[in-house]
Amino acid sequence: MLAEIISIGDEIVSGQRLDTNSQWLSRELGHLGIQTRYHTTVGDNLSANIEVLRTAAERADWVICSGGLGPTLDDLTRQAISEAFARPLELDSRVLEHIRGLFARRSREMPERNIVQAMFPRGTIVIPNPHGSAPGIDLRVPVGNRESRIIALPGVPAEMKDMWYRTVTTRLESTLDQSCGRLFFQEVKLFGIGESDVEARLPTLIARDRNPTVGITVSQATITLRIAARASSESDFQKSIAPTLSEIRDELGGLVFAEGPLELQDVVLNLLQQRRQTLATLELGAASWLGNWLLHANHQDETCVGCLAFGTLNRARDYWLTSSDPNSTEEETYCCLASELRQRTKASMALVIGIYPHEAELKNVTSGSFDFQFAIADSASAHFETRKMGGAPDVLGPRVAKTGLDFLRHYLLGIAQQ
Known part of the structure; x- marks a missing residue:
C-alpha cells in the first residue's frame, strides 16, 4: 500500500x-x-x-x-x-x-x-x-x-x-x-563521524533494496540511522533487526551513543545519574549551547549543578583563577579552570569548552576551521584535548558543544575516542 x-x-x-x-x-x-x-x-x-x-x-x-x-x-x-x-x-x-x-x-x-x-x-x-x-x-x-x-x-x-x-x-x-504487519522504526544515533564515512564503513547497510531498510540523516552534527521493517509486533520487529543492530555496533563501536530517541546530553546526564555524580559546565565565547541543552534536559535539577558562560578566556581566568600564573600553558589554564569550577560548585565533574567564535570571526576566517579546547576535571585529575573544527555557523556551535559532551561520555565509560 x-x-x-x-x-x-x-x-x-x-x-x-x-x-x-x-x-x-x-x-x-x-x-x-x-x-x-x-x-x-x-x-x-x-x-x-x-x-x-x-x-x-x-x-x-x-x-x-x-x-x-x-x-x-x-x-x-x-x-x-x-x-x-x-x-x-x-x-x-x-x-x-x-x-x-x-x-x-x-x-x-x-x-x-x-x-x-x-x-x-x-x-x-x-x-x-x-x-x-x-x-x-x-x-x-x-x-x-x-x-x-x-x-x-x-x-x-x-x-x-x-x-x-x-x-x-x-x-x-x-x-x-x-x-503484512505494520511498519516499525528504530533509531541509532552517532557522533564523531561524517555521513559519508558511515556509508563507507557500512557499504551494504544503506542499500535501498535490503530488509530492514536503513536510512541516514544528519542534524546539527548528529548522525541518525533509522531502521525500518514490517512486523506483526514490537518483539518480532526487534528480532528481525537484531543482526542489523549488531553490524552497526560491531563496526562503529563507541561512535554509537544511543539506540532510541535520546540526545547526547540525555545520555551523558543518565550516565552521571547512574553514578550518582553531578556536573558543572563552563563555556567560553559567543554561545552557550551546552548550558541551554542541559538546563532543558529532564535530570538537570538533580545532576547539573551549574551552567556558566564567560565571553573570553581572560575574564574566566580572572574570575576563577585569582592566583594563576600568566605563563601557564593553554592546557594548564583549561585544566585549572575545570578543577576550580568543580571545587567551587561542589560538583563531581566539571567540563570547560572554549572558545565559540563570534559571527564576525566566522565570516572573516580564511582557513575554514578553528581550534577548540576541552577540559574535564574530577576529584582525581584533569584531562585536556584540543580539536580543529569548521562548518556552517548554524552547525559549528552544536558540533563544538557535542564534542565536549562526547569527550565526557567517553571519559565516563572509560573508552577511547575514535
Missing part, C-alpha cells in the same frame, strides 16, 4: 507557514503499515489542485489531503476533487444541520457561505468533524483496474488529528491486510 500526502494552501507554498501536517500524517500512516511515497504541496489554484489530485490517484492507493475545506473562495479542495474525478457536489442536509448547530451554540447566525462546507463530491462518505465546520471527505475513485481512496481533512492540526483518530484510522485499518 502506497500513500501520497497533499498539503494545500498558499501559506504553505509561500513559506509563511511550516507544513507540520505532512510529517504527522506520514508518521501515522507508517504506524498503520502504509508507506508514504510522495509529499506534494500546492497553492490555492483550482487547475493546479485538479492536476495534483489526478496525479496522486494514478500513483498512490491512498491520497491524504490537508487544507482547503473552509468556506472562503480560496478553499478549493472539495471543488477540485469534484472536477478531478467527475463527481458533482451534493448537499448533505445532516451535515448542514450540524454546522448550523455549531454557530447556534456560539450564539451566531451561520453565514450563507458556510453552506458550501456541507457539499461533498458524489459518493463521499463524510468524515465527521465534532469541533469545527469543516467535515472531511472519504471518496473511492476508479483508476484503471484498481481504485484510489481520497481522504480530505481540514488544515487545522487539532481538528485534523481528532478526525484522524476518531474516524480515519478505523476505516483504514478495516481495509488493510493485517498479515
Whole structure:
C-alpha cells in the first residue's frame, strides 16, 4: 500500500507557514503499515489542485489531503476533487444541520457561505468533524483496474488529528491486510563521524533494496540511522533487526551513543545519574549551547549543578583563577579552570569548552576551521584535548558543544575516542 500526502494552501507554498501536517500524517500512516511515497504541496489554484489530485490517484492507493475545506473562495479542495474525478457536489442536509448547530451554540447566525462546507463530491462518505465546520471527505475513485481512496481533512492540526483518530484510522485499518504487519522504526544515533564515512564503513547497510531498510540523516552534527521493517509486533520487529543492530555496533563501536530517541546530553546526564555524580559546565565565547541543552534536559535539577558562560578566556581566568600564573600553558589554564569550577560548585565533574567564535570571526576566517579546547576535571585529575573544527555557523556551535559532551561520555565509560 502506497500513500501520497497533499498539503494545500498558499501559506504553505509561500513559506509563511511550516507544513507540520505532512510529517504527522506520514508518521501515522507508517504506524498503520502504509508507506508514504510522495509529499506534494500546492497553492490555492483550482487547475493546479485538479492536476495534483489526478496525479496522486494514478500513483498512490491512498491520497491524504490537508487544507482547503473552509468556506472562503480560496478553499478549493472539495471543488477540485469534484472536477478531478467527475463527481458533482451534493448537499448533505445532516451535515448542514450540524454546522448550523455549531454557530447556534456560539450564539451566531451561520453565514450563507458556510453552506458550501456541507457539499461533498458524489459518493463521499463524510468524515465527521465534532469541533469545527469543516467535515472531511472519504471518496473511492476508479483508476484503471484498481481504485484510489481520497481522504480530505481540514488544515487545522487539532481538528485534523481528532478526525484522524476518531474516524480515519478505523476505516483504514478495516481495509488493510493485517498479515503484512505494520511498519516499525528504530533509531541509532552517532557522533564523531561524517555521513559519508558511515556509508563507507557500512557499504551494504544503506542499500535501498535490503530488509530492514536503513536510512541516514544528519542534524546539527548528529548522525541518525533509522531502521525500518514490517512486523506483526514490537518483539518480532526487534528480532528481525537484531543482526542489523549488531553490524552497526560491531563496526562503529563507541561512535554509537544511543539506540532510541535520546540526545547526547540525555545520555551523558543518565550516565552521571547512574553514578550518582553531578556536573558543572563552563563555556567560553559567543554561545552557550551546552548550558541551554542541559538546563532543558529532564535530570538537570538533580545532576547539573551549574551552567556558566564567560565571553573570553581572560575574564574566566580572572574570575576563577585569582592566583594563576600568566605563563601557564593553554592546557594548564583549561585544566585549572575545570578543577576550580568543580571545587567551587561542589560538583563531581566539571567540563570547560572554549572558545565559540563570534559571527564576525566566522565570516572573516580564511582557513575554514578553528581550534577548540576541552577540559574535564574530577576529584582525581584533569584531562585536556584540543580539536580543529569548521562548518556552517548554524552547525559549528552544536558540533563544538557535542564534542565536549562526547569527550565526557567517553571519559565516563572509560573508552577511547575514535
